[in-house]
Amino acid sequence: MMEMITLPYKYNDFSFISEETMKNHYEILYKGYVNNYNRAFLDLRKAREENDYINIKALEKNLAFQGAGAVLHQLFFENISPIKKPIDQILTNKINEDFGSFEAFKNQFINNITNIEGSGWGILGYSKMLDKLIILQVEKHQDQTIWDFVPLLVIDIWEHAYYLDYKTKKKEYINDIFNYINWAIVKERYKNEG
Numbered sequence: 001m002m003e004m005i006t007l008p009y010k011y012n013d014f015s016f017i018s019e020e021t022m023k024n025h026y027e028i029l030y031k032g033y034v035n036n037y038n039r040a041f042l043d044l045r046k047a048r049e050e051n052d053y054i055n056i057k058a059l060e061k062n063l064a065f066q067g068a069g070a071v072l073h074q075l076f077f078e079n080i081s082p083i084k085k086p087i088d089q090i091l092t093n094k095i096n097e098d099f100g101s102f103e104a105f106k107n108q109f110i111n112n113i114t115n116i117e118g119s120g121w122g123i124l125g126y127s128k129m130l131d132k133l134i135i136l137q138v139e140k141h142q143d144q145t146i147w148d149f150v151p152l153l154v155i156d157i158w159e160h161a162y163y164l165d166y167k168t169k170k171k172e173y174i175n176d177i178f179n180y181i182n183w184a185i186v187k188e189r190y191k192n193e194g
């Protein structure tokens with residue numbers, strides 16, 4: 001069973017995201033994914049017990065959709081922080097190596113996420129096979145397909161994450177949240193892989 005993380009900050013700790021947005025995001029959206037992910041495992045267990053696989057396609061699709069949503073939300077909530085947690089030298093060096101400079105990385109990351117069609121996620125991840133940081137644009141999170149890609153930094157760009165506060169000013173939200181990335185967590189995730 002997957003359990004929800006407890007947020008290490010309060011709903012109203014971010015000056016640029018309203019309490020209502022954070023509350024809905026955590027208590028409705030994220031909670032829904034976690035509950036449905038756990039339910040999907042129960043549905044699959046029932047199918048195994050009854051040897052009834054007539055709905056296996058729907059069950060597997062639902063498992064991937066809910067599971068990806070639950071995991072990405074956990075990563076997202078963990079990798080933002082109302083207190084600035086600056087990037088360290090190890091990760092800066094790796095970003096410089098793979099993107100040319102931190103500014104070039106930031107520019108690509110922000111443009112990438114701004115240009116996601118509709119809902120999705122901007123993700124900085126690490127490919128162990130290439131020993132390389134890669135930015136992905138994930139529109140359908142159940143279809144994320146670079147199998148050795150480990151997400152290090154995840155930004156939610158579904159409308160529920162910003163629309164109440166930013167309406168159509170998606171880029172402003174991204175620029176603001178970019179300043180509140182918990183780089184300590186991102187580095188920790190990278191260190192565990194690199």
Ligand SMILES: [Fe+2]
Pocket residue numbers: 025029073156158160161
């Ligand atoms: Fe979300």
